[in-house]
Amino acid sequence: MMNSQEEDSLLVARAQSGDRLAVERLVRKHQRLVFSLALKFIGHHHDAEEVAQDALVKAMRSIDRFQGESRFSTWLYRIVYNTAMSFQRKNRLPVFSIDEKEDYTFESDFKADSHVYQKERSNQLRDAIARLHPTDALLIELFYLGEQQLHEIEEITGISSNTIKVRLFRARQKLALIIDPSLALR
Amino acid sequence: MMIPTSDQQLLWDYLDHQLKPETRLALEVRLAGEPLLAEELQRYRAVHDRLAFDSFAAPLPENFEAKVLAKIPQKLQKSRYAAISGRYLNVFMIVTGILTGIVYWLQLHNYTPLNTHFTAFPENQVILLSMLCLNGFILLILADRFLQYRRSTYAA
Numbered sequence: 001m002m003n004s005q006e007e008d009s010l011l012v013a014r015a016q017s018g019d020r021l022a023v024e025r026l027v028r029k030h031q032r033l034v035f036s037l038a039l040k041f042i043g044h045h046h047d048a049e050e051v052a053q054d055a056l057v058k059a060m061r062s063i064d065r066f067q068g069e070s071r072f073s074t075w076l077y078r079i080v081y082n083t084a085m086s087f088q089r090k091n092r093l094p095v096f097s098i099d100e101k102e103d104y105t106f107e108s109d110f111k112a113d114s115h116v117y118q119k120e121r122s123n124q125l126r127d128a129i130a131r132l133h134p135t136d137a138l139l140i141e142l143f144y145l146g147e148q149q150l151h152e153i154e155e156i157t158g159i160s161s162n163t164i165k166v167r168l169f170r171a172r173q174k175l176a177l178i179i180d181p182s183l184a185l186r
Numbered sequence: 187m188m189i190p191t192s193d194q195q196l197l198w199d200y201l202d203h204q205l206k207p208e209t210r211l212a213l214e215v216r217l218a219g220e221p222l223l224a225e226e227l228q229r230y231r232a233v234h235d236r237l238a239f240d241s242f243a244a245p246l247p248e249n250f251e252a253k254v255l256a257k258i259p260q261k262l263q264k265s266r267y268a269a270i271s272g273r274y275l276n277v278f279m280i281v282t283g284i285l286t287g288i289v290y291w292l293q294l295h296n297y298t299p300l301n302t303h304f305t306a307f308p309e310n311q312v313i314l315l316s317m318l319c320l321n322g323f324i325l326l327i328l329a330d331r332f333l334q335y336r337r338s339t340y341a342a
Binding site: 018020023024027028031032033035036039045049052053056057060061118121122125126129140141144145168169172173175176179 | 230237238
């Protein structure tokens with residue numbers, strides 16, 4: 001069975017030869033994280049949607065220029081980053097405010113395998129991450145959801161690997177204090 | 187009681203599989219004998235596992251995929267240079283272009299060594315003409331690639 005990176009390589013090669021279905025599969029596969037990253041960069045839901053759409057369209061239109069020097073996901077997230085920065089500059093947007101987070105309430109007797117339980121766990125985690133500094137939240141997302149290595153995050157954000165490591169450390173220390181242990185993996 | 191920051195970082199590196207084998211082994215020995223350190227590792231592992239296995243990406247807005255796909259042209263431009271690294275092709279073409287240009291320029295200005303050689307064999311004018319054509323062709327490809335680059339939206 002192919003891993004995610006091999007699947008990307010195959011889809012990219014097909015997309016580069018003009019296969020529309022491959023383009024659609026790439027969009028489908030990466031859209032959620034692209035939107036989530038855009039939301040971290042921009043902060044505002046509506047603007048993040050515009051940035052995410054713009055980034056995906058740019059990436060697919062210029063896919064023939066992807067030469068495999070990095071992972072496809074790293075290349076794509078770099079485009080999201082560039083698009084978001086460009087959007088912020090153009091609209092003089094303030095950085096993401098942690099005040100926008102929603103409040104969630106939790107019940108302690110969810111079953112580990114129930115859909116509701118999983119949803120609440122995800123909500124709680126999102127809520128905890130939203131309390132971090134926006135840059136730290138972004139790094140957590142790239143590191144865990146994007147499965148990017150430190151040097152790849154450096155390539156995407158321009159932040160040095162050492163700084164990323166320190167920020168990740170602080171962010172995870174903070175998360176360890178925030179996250180409700182009653183919803184830990186069982 | 188808190189453990190030192192250096193140990194905290196060590197534990198995260200352990201969970202990220204970033205430690206060298208000898209450091210990892212040394213830490214595992216310590217974990218076996220230091221309950222406080224082991225307890226802290228369990229706390230970090232709970233966070234680490236949740237970050238690694240829980241999906242916390244923001245939910246997509248409605249019809250997001252359809253909106254994106256509608257903006258992507260049905261027929262994308264095929265990569266004409268996908269098989270060869272574009273960077274190396276550019277360098278090759280620039281170098282070849284410069285060399286053929288120099289040779290042609292020298293011949294045009296009657297540079298003696300070349301001129302002597304070529305005038306001794308008038309049929310070699312064909313070679314010069316070929317060089318000129320090659321140079322023109324290379325310039326056309328470079329111009330085309332430059333225009334493609336300008337058209338590309340990645341410049342943002």
